[in-house]
Amino acid sequence: MGTAQRTAREVNENPVVQVAGRVGMVFYGILYVLLAFITAQVVLGDSGEQADQKGALGQIASTSFGPFLLWVTAIGLFAFALWQVLEAAIGYTWIGKKRKRVGKRIGAASRAITGVILGFAAIKYASGSSSGDSSEQQQELTAQVLALPAGQFLVGAVAIGVLVIAFIVIRKGVKKSFEEDLNMGELPGGTRKFVERTGRIGWIGKGLAYAIIGLLVGIAAVNADPEQSGGLDKALHTLAGEPYGVFLLAVIALGFFGFGIYCFAAARAHK
Structure with missing residues (x-):
């Protein structure tokens, strides 16, 4: 070393x-x-x-x-x-x-x-x-990238990258691989089960939010329209207007809450 x-x-x-x-x-x-x-x-x-x-x-x-x-x-x-x-x-x-x-x-x-x-x-x-509106900032950045040669390809590549990250995050929740980074033995039995459940909910919910952002960026790339891009704020408000959007938003809200609680546990038990 x-x-x-x-x-x-x-x-x-x-x-x-x-x-x-x-x-x-x-x-x-x-x-x-x-x-x-x-x-x-x-x-x-x-x-x-x-x-x-x-x-x-x-x-x-x-x-x-x-x-x-x-x-x-x-x-x-x-x-x-x-x-x-x-x-x-x-x-x-x-x-x-x-x-x-x-x-x-x-x-x-x-x-x-x-x-x-x-x-x-x-x-x-x-x-x-104020630190500004994140969706507007991302739309401005997307517009700048789209104006470049092969701009649509570059924005599309970013969309694919975000979707890959979303898949990894969701997979981490589904397979409970986040437990590898925790000293689960230091937690009482009831707390371990609680951390396991909130961790799964949190990582899956966070991954779903990333997936929506990736889809919006992908749509912006296909249509060459930066206004269809946006950050998490744009993604959640867009989802609110879609069929079954309220249900998915509720799942994501639960996921964010679960991830927050998971962070509290990880603060104590992270290796």
């Missing part, structure tokens, strides 16, 4: 880093619980909030202690991001297959990026400046 890897491992195993990362994962879970609440409002046709993680930050901002809570949330998310960076660098050593271990490290890297983005968004909300 090289000097850099040894240093990274020492930092990762530092009790302060471990506590900070696990506390950060709790905040990550809180955002998904709030997102479940916002999605439920979409089901009821009464959602003035942006239906994504930034909308969840907006919910925090609307409370009496909003700015203070947002700064605490930002610190927690940055701590979570640091933990995921270290996991991406030297984590998941308990996974025997190299390809699978690399896949999990890539997943940790993506969560680190998400944590940083949401952390900065929390700071923007705390300072009183």
Whole structure:
């Protein structure tokens, strides 16, 4: 093991880093619980909030202690991001297959990026400046890509990539492979069953949301229409207007809630 890897491992195993990362994962879970609440409002046709993680930050901002809570949330998310960076660098050593271990490290890297983005968004909300509408931002980006040579092909490739991620996330929930990353033996019997159920619901619900985003991006690629693209907010509101959309939204809301609860358990029992 090289000097850099040894240093990274020492930092990762530092009790302060471990506590900070696990506390950060709790905040990550809180955002998904709030997102479940916002999605439920979409089901009821009464959602003035942006239906994504930034909308969840907006919910925090609307409370009496909003700015203070947002700064605490930002610190927690940055701590979570640091933990995921270290996991991406030297984590998941308990996974025997190299390809699978690399896949999990890539997943940790993506969560680190998400944590940083949401952390900065929390700071923007705390300072009183809106971070913008995510669907509009994605539509603008899609329009820029479509304007490039082979732009439709590139957007289509992104859509396929998102759908592949959605499949992996759903599969993780169906096969309960998320349990590989937890010390399930540290949890009481009743808690283990609860974590197993909420974990399955959470990963499957999260995967369904990704799948809807992938389909919207794919439709935008086929029709060369960036307005048909969008992020999670656009995906959920589009689904609300479709046959059986309310049922699927309810499933996704339950999934987001389950994933948030899973994050709380993972904060305690993650290897």
